[in-house]
Amino acid sequence: MAASKLVDPDEFIRWYGEGKTYSWIMDEYRRKYGLQIGSGTISNWRHQLGIKKRAVRDSRLIPWAVRPEHRCHHVLQMLRTEARHRGGQPVAPDRLRKLRYWLDNLAAQDAVVHYEPETSQGWWLVPRRPGVDADLIREPGVVTRSRGSRS
Template sequence: MPKSLVQNHQELDEWITSGMLYNEIIEIYREKYGIELKPAMLANYRKRRGLPSRQVRSNLVPRNLEPVHRGRYILDMLRLVARDRALKDESLSETDRKLVKPLSEREQTRMDAFLENLAAADAVVTYEADTEDGFYYVPRTEADQDIVRYVGIHAPVDE
């Protein structure tokens, strides 16, 4: 078994749970230990150690998402909206806020365009797992309270 690149587990755990970005950790490790880490390695380390997820939980992303639909543009946009909302959520603790990566200028531009297009079309997003595309735009109804409409097993669980 290869020797671990991690020099101090307690230190690395603290950095990850404090919300430090992976790129920041990689730079510190390079300077402090002369060791080159990769983001995927840090993500796997976080998961193996049972540290909190860096992904924003949201009612915008459907449950029971089919693997074939995970790379879809609409899903990417819903995740951007979820991150943006999390950063603006005043009830979010400072520790949790640090875990949410701010949107880059490019991501902000893409998200804004997505939301403008939804509004202009007076549409919401729905998800149908048993279809090729998975995500679809459907006309907004009076019952729609957000930018998504999910029913049945794909309806997100309120946390």
């Protein structure tokens, strides 16, 4: 078994707790220790140290199994950001501004998010159905989201 590249567990825990991004941690390890690590390494350290994931999973906002080609779309990023915000997790100020602008736009259009995995676009803003679509999304007939990965 190879030796761990984790130089200082307390430092890693502090960085992670401060909300440093995986990219920032990888760059800092390269700068400070001359070690090349990847995001999988950071995820493994987090799991080994018993640190909970930052990601907030909210199946009420994202009830779909999202195809890989649709995972970087702006609409999904905004739904994830709203899930973090609702979950009481920190959201960067610039991201929060984008979220507020996006939410204001949805409200002005009286629109909700709809996901069609079989299309190339995937994400759509569609008119809210009064009495049916109570939140930010078009209520799907079937929830297709899997339960998620390890914590």
